[in-house]
Amino acid sequence: MYDFKNSIDRRKTNSLKWDVGDNELPMWVADMDFKTAPEIVEAIHKKADQSIFGYEEPSEDYFNAVANWYEKEHDSRPDTDWMLFVTGVVPAISSIVRRVTSVGDNVLVQAPVYNIFYNSILNNGRHVISNDLAFDGVKYQIDFNDLEEKLSDPLTTLMILCNPHNPIGKVWSREELTKIARLCKKYHVKLLSDEIHGDITFDPYTPAFSLDKELIQNLMVCVSPSKTFNVAAIHAATIIIPNENLRNIVDRGINSEELAEPNSFAMPVSIAAYEKGHAWLAELKQQILDNKQLVQDFLESELPDVKLISSDATYLLWLDTSKISDDSKKLASFIRAKTGLYLSSGDVYGGDGYDFLRMNIACPIETVKDGLKRLKQGIEMYR
Ligand SMILES: Cc1ncc(COP(=O)(O)O)c(C=O)c1O
Numbered sequence: 605m606y607d608f609k610n611s612i613d614r615r616k617t618n619s620l621k622w623d624v625g626d627n628e629l630p631m632w633v634a635d636m637d638f639k640t641a642p643e644i645v646e647a648i649h650k651k652a653d654q655s656i657f658g659y660e661e662p663s664e665d666y667f668n669a670v671a672n673w674y675e676k677e678h679d680s681r682p683d684t685d686w687m688l689f690v691t692g693v694v695p696a697i698s699s700i701v702r703r704v705t706s707v708g709d710n711v712l713v714q715a716p717v718y719n720i721f722y723n724s725i726l727n728n729g730r731h732v733i734s735n736d737l738a739f740d741g742v743k744y745q746i747d748f749n750d751l752e753e754k755l756s757d758p759l760t761t762l763m764i765l766c767n768p769h770n771p772i773g774k775v776w777s778r779e780e781l782t783k784i785a786r787l788c789k790k791y792h793v794k795l796l797s798d799e800i801h802g803d804i805t806f807d808p809y810t811p812a813f814s815l816d817k818e819l820i821q822n823l824m825v826c827v828s829p830s831k832t833f834n835v836a837a838i839h840a841a842t843i844i845i846p847n848e849n850l851r852n853i854v855d856r857g858i859n860s861e862e863l864a865e866p867n868s869f870a871m872p873v874s875i876a877a878y879e880k881g882h883a884w885l886a887e888l889k890q891q892i893l894d895n896k897q898l899v900q901d902f903l904e905s906e907l908p909d910v911k912l913i914s915s916d917a918t919y920l921l922w923l924d925t926s927k928i929s930d931d932s933k934k935l936a937s938f939i940r941a942k943t944g945l946y947l948s949s950g951d952v953y954g955g956d957g958y959d960f961l962r963m964n965i966a967c968p969i970e971t972v973k974d975g976l977k978r979l980k981q982g983i984e985m986y987r
Contacts, residue, residue: 606642606887607639608887608891610968611967611971614637619635625944628940628944629978630946631946631964632946632948632964633964634770634831634918634966638967638968641876641877642884643876643880644835644877644880647872647873647875647876648869648872650872651868660870661865661866662866662871666689666874667684667687667689667842669879670684670827670842671687674827677885680814682813683846686844686851687843687844688851688858689841690842691840691867693830696826697720697764698723699857699858700796700854700857701725703856704762707729707730709731709759709760709762710733710754710760710761711725711730711760711761711763712751712755712762712764713725713732713954714736714737714765715737715953715955716737716950716954716955717769717953718766724764733754734955735747736750736955737769737955743913744913746780755788755791755793756791761793762796763784763788763793765784765796766797766798767781767799767809768799768805769917770801771948772913773913773915773917773921774915774916775807775808775810775917776810777810778815781810782816782819785815785819785820785823786819788822789818795812796824796826797824797825797826798826799826800827801917802917803831803832803885804832804885804917804919806916806917807917811825817846820846820847821846822850825844826842826843827844828842829874838874839867840870843858895966895967895969895972896912896921898972898976900912902980906976906980909925909927910923910983919965920962920964920965921965922950922962923960923963925950925961929986930959931951931958932960933958935949935961936949939978942982943978943981945978945979945982948961948962949962950962963979
Protein backbone atom coordinates (compact mmCIF):
# COMPACT_ATOMS: atom_id res chain seq x y z
CA MET A 605 0.00 0.00 0.00
CA TYR A 606 1.52 3.28 -1.09
CA ASP A 607 0.46 6.71 0.10
CA PHE A 608 -1.87 8.57 -2.27
CA LYS A 609 -3.80 10.32 0.51
CA ASN A 610 -1.26 12.84 1.78
CA SER A 611 0.62 15.45 -0.13
CA ILE A 612 3.42 17.70 0.99
CA ASP A 613 3.40 21.47 1.01
CA ARG A 614 5.27 22.56 -2.10
CA ARG A 615 4.69 26.29 -1.78
CA LYS A 616 7.97 28.24 -1.88
CA THR A 617 9.98 25.21 -3.05
CA ASN A 618 10.64 26.40 -6.65
CA SER A 619 7.72 24.28 -7.82
CA LEU A 620 6.36 25.70 -11.08
CA LYS A 621 2.93 24.31 -10.24
CA TRP A 622 2.81 25.65 -6.69
CA ASP A 623 4.30 29.09 -7.32
CA VAL A 624 0.84 30.58 -6.68
CA GLY A 625 -0.95 32.76 -4.15
CA ASP A 626 -1.75 31.54 -0.63
CA ASN A 627 -5.38 30.79 -1.32
CA GLU A 628 -4.82 29.38 -4.79
CA LEU A 629 -5.26 25.73 -5.77
CA PRO A 630 -3.19 24.74 -8.83
CA MET A 631 -4.74 21.99 -10.97
CA TRP A 632 -3.05 22.93 -14.22
CA VAL A 633 0.46 21.76 -15.30
CA ALA A 634 0.97 17.98 -15.73
CA ASP A 635 2.80 17.43 -12.45
CA MET A 636 1.34 15.25 -9.70
CA ASP A 637 0.87 16.07 -6.02
CA PHE A 638 1.74 12.50 -5.05
CA LYS A 639 5.17 11.61 -3.75
CA THR A 640 7.00 9.36 -6.17
CA ALA A 641 7.53 5.66 -5.45
CA PRO A 642 9.67 5.02 -2.34
CA GLU A 643 11.80 2.63 -4.43
CA ILE A 644 12.87 5.65 -6.51
CA VAL A 645 13.62 7.78 -3.45
CA GLU A 646 15.79 4.96 -2.12
CA ALA A 647 17.78 4.91 -5.37
CA ILE A 648 18.30 8.68 -5.07
CA HIS A 649 19.54 8.34 -1.49
CA LYS A 650 21.93 5.61 -2.52
CA LYS A 651 23.35 7.75 -5.30
CA ALA A 652 23.60 10.82 -3.06
CA ASP A 653 25.48 8.79 -0.45
CA GLN A 654 28.13 8.01 -3.02
CA SER A 655 28.97 11.76 -2.82
CA ILE A 656 30.54 12.00 -6.27
CA PHE A 657 28.61 13.52 -9.17
CA GLY A 658 30.97 13.29 -12.12
CA TYR A 659 30.16 12.91 -15.84
CA GLU A 660 27.97 9.97 -16.75
CA GLU A 661 26.88 8.04 -19.80
CA PRO A 662 23.71 6.00 -20.36
CA SER A 663 24.23 2.43 -19.19
CA GLU A 664 23.25 -0.88 -20.69
CA ASP A 665 21.16 -1.50 -17.55
CA TYR A 666 19.13 1.59 -18.38
CA PHE A 667 18.25 0.45 -21.91
CA ASN A 668 17.44 -3.06 -20.65
CA ALA A 669 15.17 -1.58 -17.97
CA VAL A 670 13.26 0.42 -20.62
CA ALA A 671 12.85 -2.69 -22.82
CA ASN A 672 11.72 -4.86 -19.89
CA TRP A 673 9.21 -2.23 -18.78
CA TYR A 674 7.55 -2.12 -22.21
CA GLU A 675 7.46 -5.90 -22.40
CA LYS A 676 5.86 -6.27 -18.94
CA GLU A 677 3.55 -3.25 -18.97
CA HIS A 678 2.61 -3.07 -22.65
CA ASP A 679 3.34 -6.53 -24.12
CA SER A 680 5.82 -5.23 -26.62
CA ARG A 681 9.60 -5.24 -26.34
CA PRO A 682 11.56 -2.58 -28.20
CA ASP A 683 15.08 -3.55 -29.25
CA THR A 684 17.65 -1.84 -27.02
CA ASP A 685 19.69 -1.00 -30.16
CA TRP A 686 16.85 1.30 -31.22
CA MET A 687 17.19 3.52 -28.14
CA LEU A 688 18.85 6.87 -27.47
CA PHE A 689 18.93 8.53 -24.07
CA VAL A 690 17.88 12.21 -24.10
CA THR A 691 17.35 14.81 -21.39
CA GLY A 692 13.61 15.25 -21.98
CA VAL A 693 10.81 14.72 -24.47
CA VAL A 694 10.43 18.39 -25.40
CA PRO A 695 14.19 18.82 -26.00
CA ALA A 696 14.01 15.68 -28.19
CA ILE A 697 11.06 17.02 -30.18
CA SER A 698 12.73 20.39 -30.81
CA SER A 699 15.97 18.72 -31.83
CA ILE A 700 14.15 16.32 -34.18
CA VAL A 701 12.26 19.22 -35.77
CA ARG A 702 15.62 20.90 -36.46
CA ARG A 703 17.34 17.74 -37.74
CA VAL A 704 14.75 16.02 -39.90
CA THR A 705 12.90 18.99 -41.41
CA SER A 706 13.98 22.24 -43.13
CA VAL A 707 13.11 25.83 -42.35
CA GLY A 708 9.78 26.64 -43.99
CA ASP A 709 8.48 23.01 -43.97
CA ASN A 710 5.09 22.11 -42.54
CA VAL A 711 4.97 20.06 -39.35
CA LEU A 712 1.59 18.42 -38.83
CA VAL A 713 -0.14 18.19 -35.44
CA GLN A 714 -3.69 17.30 -34.36
CA ALA A 715 -5.27 20.19 -32.46
CA PRO A 716 -6.27 20.56 -29.72
CA VAL A 717 -2.88 19.26 -28.61
CA TYR A 718 -0.07 19.76 -26.03
CA ASN A 719 0.75 23.43 -26.50
CA ILE A 720 4.54 23.06 -26.40
CA PHE A 721 4.47 21.23 -29.77
CA TYR A 722 3.66 24.63 -31.30
CA ASN A 723 6.74 26.19 -29.68
CA SER A 724 9.02 23.42 -30.94
CA ILE A 725 7.76 24.01 -34.49
CA LEU A 726 7.37 27.79 -34.64
CA ASN A 727 10.53 28.68 -32.69
CA ASN A 728 12.49 26.74 -35.31
CA GLY A 729 11.00 28.55 -38.28
CA ARG A 730 8.70 25.75 -39.45
CA HIS A 731 4.97 26.08 -40.12
CA VAL A 732 2.27 24.39 -38.05
CA ILE A 733 -0.36 22.56 -40.08
CA SER A 734 -3.20 20.98 -38.12
CA ASN A 735 -5.37 17.98 -38.83
CA ASP A 736 -7.89 19.21 -36.25
CA LEU A 737 -9.53 16.40 -34.29
CA ALA A 738 -13.24 16.19 -35.12
CA PHE A 739 -15.51 16.63 -32.08
CA ASP A 740 -19.13 15.50 -32.35
CA GLY A 741 -20.22 16.91 -28.99
CA VAL A 742 -19.33 13.70 -27.16
CA LYS A 743 -16.06 12.32 -28.49
CA TYR A 744 -13.13 13.11 -30.76
CA GLN A 745 -12.08 11.28 -33.90
CA ILE A 746 -9.45 11.65 -36.57
CA ASP A 747 -10.64 13.03 -39.90
CA PHE A 748 -8.53 10.75 -42.10
CA ASN A 749 -9.47 12.47 -45.39
CA ASP A 750 -8.20 15.76 -44.03
CA LEU A 751 -5.11 14.01 -42.64
CA GLU A 752 -4.31 12.50 -46.04
CA GLU A 753 -4.76 15.82 -47.81
CA LYS A 754 -2.39 17.57 -45.40
CA LEU A 755 0.22 14.80 -45.42
CA SER A 756 0.19 14.79 -49.23
CA ASP A 757 1.35 18.43 -49.32
CA PRO A 758 5.01 18.17 -50.40
CA LEU A 759 5.89 20.81 -47.80
CA THR A 760 4.72 18.53 -44.97
CA THR A 761 7.76 16.53 -43.83
CA LEU A 762 7.00 15.62 -40.20
CA MET A 763 3.92 14.64 -38.20
CA ILE A 764 3.95 14.88 -34.40
CA LEU A 765 1.47 12.43 -32.95
CA CYS A 766 0.44 12.50 -29.31
CA ASN A 767 -0.49 9.01 -28.04
CA PRO A 768 -2.15 8.98 -25.57
CA HIS A 769 -3.40 12.37 -26.61
CA ASN A 770 -2.96 15.32 -24.28
CA PRO A 771 -5.34 17.07 -23.54
CA ILE A 772 -8.27 14.88 -24.66
CA GLY A 773 -7.00 11.73 -22.90
CA LYS A 774 -7.56 9.37 -25.81
CA VAL A 775 -5.49 6.28 -26.56
CA TRP A 776 -5.30 5.72 -30.31
CA SER A 777 -6.10 2.15 -31.35
CA ARG A 778 -3.77 -0.13 -33.30
CA GLU A 779 -6.04 0.31 -36.34
CA GLU A 780 -5.88 4.10 -36.11
CA LEU A 781 -2.10 4.03 -35.62
CA THR A 782 -1.70 1.70 -38.58
CA LYS A 783 -3.73 4.04 -40.79
CA ILE A 784 -1.66 7.04 -39.68
CA ALA A 785 1.64 5.20 -40.22
CA ARG A 786 0.51 4.00 -43.68
CA LEU A 787 -0.37 7.52 -44.74
CA CYS A 788 2.95 8.88 -43.44
CA LYS A 789 4.81 6.16 -45.36
CA LYS A 790 2.81 6.83 -48.52
CA TYR A 791 3.69 10.54 -48.50
CA HIS A 792 7.26 10.19 -47.12
CA VAL A 793 6.41 12.08 -43.94
CA LYS A 794 8.43 11.19 -40.84
CA LEU A 795 6.34 10.27 -37.82
CA LEU A 796 7.27 11.41 -34.31
CA SER A 797 5.08 9.78 -31.69
CA ASP A 798 5.12 11.40 -28.23
CA GLU A 799 4.11 8.57 -25.86
CA ILE A 800 5.07 10.22 -22.58
CA HIS A 801 1.56 9.52 -21.19
CA GLY A 802 1.55 5.88 -22.33
CA ASP A 803 1.84 4.30 -18.87
CA ILE A 804 -1.18 5.96 -17.28
CA THR A 805 -3.68 4.22 -19.52
CA PHE A 806 -6.95 2.47 -18.73
CA ASP A 807 -7.40 0.90 -22.15
CA PRO A 808 -4.74 -1.09 -23.98
CA TYR A 809 -2.13 1.24 -25.40
CA THR A 810 -0.14 0.26 -28.48
CA PRO A 811 3.39 1.65 -28.57
CA ALA A 812 3.92 2.76 -32.17
CA PHE A 813 7.23 0.84 -32.37
CA SER A 814 5.18 -2.37 -32.17
CA LEU A 815 3.48 -1.75 -35.55
CA ASP A 816 4.42 -3.82 -38.61
CA LYS A 817 8.07 -3.62 -39.59
CA GLU A 818 7.46 -1.84 -42.88
CA LEU A 819 5.51 0.91 -41.06
CA ILE A 820 8.19 1.80 -38.50
CA GLN A 821 11.05 2.76 -40.82
CA ASN A 822 10.25 6.49 -40.61
CA LEU A 823 9.17 6.39 -36.96
CA MET A 824 10.60 8.05 -33.83
CA VAL A 825 8.93 7.36 -30.47
CA CYS A 826 9.58 9.41 -27.30
CA VAL A 827 8.97 7.86 -23.87
CA SER A 828 9.94 8.79 -20.34
CA PRO A 829 9.24 7.85 -16.71
CA SER A 830 8.63 11.54 -15.95
CA LYS A 831 4.80 11.72 -16.11
CA THR A 832 4.32 8.16 -14.84
CA PHE A 833 6.41 8.61 -11.69
CA ASN A 834 6.30 12.39 -11.19
CA VAL A 835 10.01 12.84 -11.84
CA ALA A 836 9.94 15.55 -14.54
CA ALA A 837 12.85 17.54 -13.13
CA ILE A 838 15.11 14.45 -13.28
CA HIS A 839 15.23 15.12 -17.05
CA ALA A 840 15.39 11.60 -18.45
CA ALA A 841 13.73 10.27 -21.60
CA THR A 842 14.33 7.75 -24.38
CA ILE A 843 13.91 8.11 -28.13
CA ILE A 844 13.16 4.79 -29.83
CA ILE A 845 14.02 4.73 -33.55
CA PRO A 846 13.95 1.35 -35.34
CA ASN A 847 15.59 2.58 -38.57
CA GLU A 848 19.37 2.84 -38.27
CA ASN A 849 19.88 5.76 -40.70
CA LEU A 850 17.17 7.86 -39.10
CA ARG A 851 18.51 6.97 -35.64
CA ASN A 852 22.00 8.14 -36.62
CA ILE A 853 20.62 11.46 -37.88
CA VAL A 854 18.71 12.07 -34.64
CA ASP A 855 21.68 10.87 -32.58
CA ARG A 856 23.95 13.45 -34.23
CA GLY A 857 21.34 16.11 -33.51
CA ILE A 858 20.95 15.39 -29.80
CA ASN A 859 24.70 15.03 -29.34
CA SER A 860 25.60 18.28 -31.07
CA GLU A 861 22.90 20.02 -29.04
CA GLU A 862 24.27 18.47 -25.83
CA LEU A 863 21.04 16.67 -24.93
CA ALA A 864 22.46 13.18 -24.63
CA GLU A 865 24.25 13.18 -21.28
CA PRO A 866 22.43 12.05 -18.13
CA ASN A 867 22.71 13.99 -14.88
CA SER A 868 23.72 12.03 -11.77
CA PHE A 869 20.18 10.96 -10.89
CA ALA A 870 18.76 10.19 -14.35
CA MET A 871 20.06 6.61 -14.51
CA PRO A 872 19.30 5.44 -10.94
CA VAL A 873 15.84 7.03 -10.96
CA SER A 874 14.84 5.64 -14.36
CA ILE A 875 16.19 2.17 -13.60
CA ALA A 876 14.44 2.03 -10.20
CA ALA A 877 11.19 3.30 -11.78
CA TYR A 878 11.25 0.80 -14.63
CA GLU A 879 12.43 -2.17 -12.56
CA LYS A 880 10.52 -1.61 -9.32
CA GLY A 881 7.65 0.74 -10.15
CA HIS A 882 4.96 -1.68 -11.39
CA ALA A 883 3.04 -2.00 -8.11
CA TRP A 884 3.20 1.74 -7.39
CA LEU A 885 1.86 2.52 -10.87
CA ALA A 886 -1.03 0.07 -10.44
CA GLU A 887 -2.10 1.86 -7.23
CA LEU A 888 -1.66 5.29 -8.80
CA LYS A 889 -3.93 4.31 -11.66
CA GLN A 890 -6.61 3.14 -9.24
CA GLN A 891 -6.43 6.46 -7.39
CA ILE A 892 -6.79 8.38 -10.64
CA LEU A 893 -9.82 6.27 -11.60
CA ASP A 894 -11.40 6.98 -8.18
CA ASN A 895 -10.73 10.72 -8.58
CA LYS A 896 -12.17 10.71 -12.08
CA GLN A 897 -15.32 8.95 -10.90
CA LEU A 898 -15.74 11.60 -8.22
CA VAL A 899 -15.49 14.37 -10.83
CA GLN A 900 -17.94 12.56 -13.12
CA ASP A 901 -20.52 12.12 -10.32
CA PHE A 902 -20.09 15.68 -9.09
CA LEU A 903 -20.53 17.23 -12.52
CA GLU A 904 -23.61 15.12 -13.26
CA SER A 905 -25.35 16.10 -10.04
CA GLU A 906 -24.01 19.61 -9.30
CA LEU A 907 -22.80 21.11 -12.57
CA PRO A 908 -24.61 19.38 -15.45
CA ASP A 909 -23.67 22.09 -17.95
CA VAL A 910 -20.01 21.14 -17.65
CA LYS A 911 -19.34 17.85 -19.43
CA LEU A 912 -16.43 15.55 -18.75
CA ILE A 913 -15.10 14.15 -22.02
CA SER A 914 -14.77 10.40 -21.61
CA SER A 915 -11.11 9.39 -21.63
CA ASP A 916 -8.96 6.29 -21.30
CA ALA A 917 -5.62 7.79 -20.31
CA THR A 918 -3.78 10.43 -18.26
CA TYR A 919 -4.76 12.32 -15.12
CA LEU A 920 -5.77 15.34 -17.20
CA LEU A 921 -9.50 15.85 -17.60
CA TRP A 922 -10.94 17.71 -20.58
CA LEU A 923 -14.02 19.60 -19.48
CA ASP A 924 -16.47 20.87 -22.10
CA THR A 925 -17.56 24.32 -20.90
CA SER A 926 -19.15 25.42 -24.19
CA LYS A 927 -22.53 25.90 -22.46
CA ILE A 928 -20.90 28.44 -20.14
CA SER A 929 -18.54 30.32 -22.45
CA ASP A 930 -16.72 30.06 -25.79
CA ASP A 931 -13.77 31.98 -24.34
CA SER A 932 -11.92 29.53 -22.10
CA LYS A 933 -9.14 32.01 -21.45
CA LYS A 934 -11.60 34.48 -19.97
CA LEU A 935 -13.43 31.74 -18.07
CA ALA A 936 -10.23 30.25 -16.60
CA SER A 937 -8.94 33.67 -15.48
CA PHE A 938 -12.31 34.50 -13.94
CA ILE A 939 -12.42 31.22 -11.98
CA ARG A 940 -8.85 31.73 -10.80
CA ALA A 941 -9.46 35.34 -9.73
CA LYS A 942 -12.72 34.58 -7.88
CA THR A 943 -12.02 31.17 -6.33
CA GLY A 944 -8.26 30.57 -6.55
CA LEU A 945 -8.76 27.43 -8.65
CA TYR A 946 -6.06 27.44 -11.32
CA LEU A 947 -6.99 25.30 -14.32
CA SER A 948 -5.45 25.24 -17.80
CA SER A 949 -7.40 27.24 -20.31
CA GLY A 950 -8.18 25.04 -23.33
CA ASP A 951 -7.43 27.74 -25.90
CA VAL A 952 -3.65 27.23 -25.55
CA TYR A 953 -4.02 23.78 -27.15
CA GLY A 954 -5.47 25.24 -30.37
CA GLY A 955 -8.39 23.73 -32.34
CA ASP A 956 -11.67 23.88 -30.41
CA GLY A 957 -9.86 24.39 -27.07
CA TYR A 958 -11.65 27.71 -26.52
CA ASP A 959 -14.66 25.58 -25.44
CA PHE A 960 -12.73 23.60 -22.79
CA LEU A 961 -10.83 23.71 -19.51
CA ARG A 962 -8.20 21.13 -18.54
CA MET A 963 -8.13 19.88 -14.96
CA ASN A 964 -5.26 17.90 -13.42
CA ILE A 965 -6.64 15.39 -10.90
CA ALA A 966 -3.34 13.76 -9.87
CA CYS A 967 -3.76 14.82 -6.26
CA PRO A 968 -5.31 13.46 -3.05
CA ILE A 969 -9.07 13.01 -3.34
CA GLU A 970 -9.67 15.72 -0.72
CA THR A 971 -7.90 18.19 -3.02
CA VAL A 972 -10.13 17.13 -5.92
CA LYS A 973 -13.18 17.81 -3.72
CA ASP A 974 -11.84 21.29 -2.92
CA GLY A 975 -11.22 21.93 -6.63
CA LEU A 976 -14.75 20.87 -7.58
CA LYS A 977 -16.27 23.10 -4.91
CA ARG A 978 -14.32 26.05 -6.27
CA LEU A 979 -15.21 25.14 -9.86
CA LYS A 980 -18.91 25.18 -9.04
CA GLN A 981 -18.61 28.51 -7.24
CA GLY A 982 -16.64 30.04 -10.11
CA ILE A 983 -19.06 28.86 -12.81
CA GLU A 984 -22.09 30.10 -10.84
CA MET A 985 -20.49 33.50 -10.35
CA TYR A 986 -19.49 33.69 -14.03
CA ARG A 987 -23.10 33.23 -14.98
C1 LIG B 1 2.52 15.27 -24.46
C2 LIG B 1 3.65 15.78 -23.64
N1 LIG B 1 4.91 15.71 -24.12
C3 LIG B 1 5.97 16.14 -23.38
C4 LIG B 1 5.80 16.70 -22.13
C5 LIG B 1 6.99 17.18 -21.36
O1 LIG B 1 8.09 16.37 -21.57
P1 LIG B 1 9.49 16.66 -20.87
O2 LIG B 1 9.24 17.21 -19.51
O3 LIG B 1 10.19 15.34 -20.88
O4 LIG B 1 10.21 17.65 -21.76
C6 LIG B 1 4.50 16.79 -21.61
C7 LIG B 1 4.29 17.41 -20.28
O5 LIG B 1 3.19 17.71 -19.89
C8 LIG B 1 3.41 16.33 -22.37
O6 LIG B 1 2.15 16.40 -21.90
